Amino acid sequence: MNIGIIGAGSIGMLFGAYLAEAKHSITFLVRDSNTPNKLYIEKSNTVKQLIPSNLVFKMGELNEMDLIIIAVKYHHLQSIKDELDALPKNIPLLFLQNGLLHLTFATTLKHDTIMIGSVLHGAMKKDAHTVQHLGIGVTTIGILKGEWERIEELLLPPNAHFPLEISSQIEDVLFKKAMLNSLINPLTTIARVPNGELVKNLAYKTITKNIYDEMMEAFEEWKDRFSWEEVVTLCMNTQYNHSSMLKDYENGRLMELDTIVGAIIEEARKRNKKLPILHAFYLLLHEKNEVGERHL
Known part of the structure; x- marks a missing residue:
C-alpha cells in the first residue's frame, strides 16, 4: 500500500520503519524543510537501519495514498483540520494520538473511514533523523467510523517486534491506555525518572499503586479488566x-496534559x-x- 504519515516524530517514524519493512511504500509529510532526507531506526540500540521513505511538505501530495496516518x-490537530478536510474523503485516516480528546476531533471530519490506534511501544527520537525503539508493545487499531476492507494488510506479515491487533472496542482500549498514561506520565515527569523507576523505587511504586487504587474506586467496571x-x-x-510527557517537558514542549490526565479526571467527575x-x-x-509554553 501507499501510506502517508503526517508527522515524523518518534511514533510516526516508528510506524514508518515497520510498515516499510512490511513492503509498504511510505511517505512522510513534514513541515520543517530542514528535516533530513534520510530517516533511520535503531532497534534495541543496534546499528541504524534506513527507513525507506519519501518526504513531502504539502498535504496535497498525499492525495493518492491508500491510507494516511496522523x-x-x-494540540496540533486543529491547525491541520482544514487541510485534512481538503483530502479526498475516500482515503482512510488512522489517528495515533495519546489520550481521549482526539476522538471528538476525529468525528468532526467528513472522511468515509476513520480509525484510531492505541500504541504501547517505547520509542524516542534520538536526533532529527533517528528514532530508537526502546520497548516492544502492542498496537491496537479499531474503526471509529465507516469500514476498510484492507485493514488486515497492515498485519501482514506478522512481526514479533511490532505486533498489531484489531479491536471492535477501540474506545475502551483508548480509555485503558489513558489510565496507564495517567499512572506513568505525571509521576515520571515530576520526579524526572524513566518508567522503570516507578516500580523499582519503593516510594514511587507506592504512589503509583495509590493512584491505581483511586482509579479503580472511580471506575469500578475496570477492576476485573485492568x-x-x-x-x-x-x-x-x-x-x-x-x-x-517527560520528553515534552525536557524539550520545552507543551505537554499533553488535558487530553490524558485531564480527560481521566473529567470522566471521574461525571461519576461524582x-x-x-x-x-x-x-x-x-x-x-x-x-512555564514550558512561555519558553517555546
Missing part, C-alpha cells in the same frame, strides 16, 4: 524509556468521583506546562 500531537500487574509489566517493558492524588499531580503539571 501521528502529530493532539490489573496492577499490567502496570508493573508496562513499566518494566519500557523501563529505560522516558514517558512522552474524585482522584485526589492524580488531581494534585495535574495541578502541579499545569503550572509546569504554563
Whole structure:
C-alpha cells in the first residue's frame, strides 16, 4: 500500500520503519524543510537501519495514498483540520494520538473511514533523523467510523517486534491506555525518572499503586479488566524509556496534559468521583506546562 504519515516524530517514524519493512511504500509529510532526507531506526540500540521513505511538505501530495496516518500531537490537530478536510474523503485516516480528546476531533471530519490506534511501544527520537525503539508493545487499531476492507494488510506479515491487533472496542482500549498514561506520565515527569523507576523505587511504586487504587474506586467496571500487574509489566517493558510527557517537558514542549490526565479526571467527575492524588499531580503539571509554553 501507499501510506502517508503526517508527522515524523518518534511514533510516526516508528510506524514508518515497520510498515516499510512490511513492503509498504511510505511517505512522510513534514513541515520543517530542514528535516533530513534520510530517516533511520535503531532497534534495541543496534546499528541504524534506513527507513525507506519519501518526504513531502504539502498535504496535497498525499492525495493518492491508500491510507494516511496522523501521528502529530493532539494540540496540533486543529491547525491541520482544514487541510485534512481538503483530502479526498475516500482515503482512510488512522489517528495515533495519546489520550481521549482526539476522538471528538476525529468525528468532526467528513472522511468515509476513520480509525484510531492505541500504541504501547517505547520509542524516542534520538536526533532529527533517528528514532530508537526502546520497548516492544502492542498496537491496537479499531474503526471509529465507516469500514476498510484492507485493514488486515497492515498485519501482514506478522512481526514479533511490532505486533498489531484489531479491536471492535477501540474506545475502551483508548480509555485503558489513558489510565496507564495517567499512572506513568505525571509521576515520571515530576520526579524526572524513566518508567522503570516507578516500580523499582519503593516510594514511587507506592504512589503509583495509590493512584491505581483511586482509579479503580472511580471506575469500578475496570477492576476485573485492568490489573496492577499490567502496570508493573508496562513499566518494566519500557523501563529505560522516558514517558512522552517527560520528553515534552525536557524539550520545552507543551505537554499533553488535558487530553490524558485531564480527560481521566473529567470522566471521574461525571461519576461524582474524585482522584485526589492524580488531581494534585495535574495541578502541579499545569503550572509546569504554563512555564514550558512561555519558553517555546
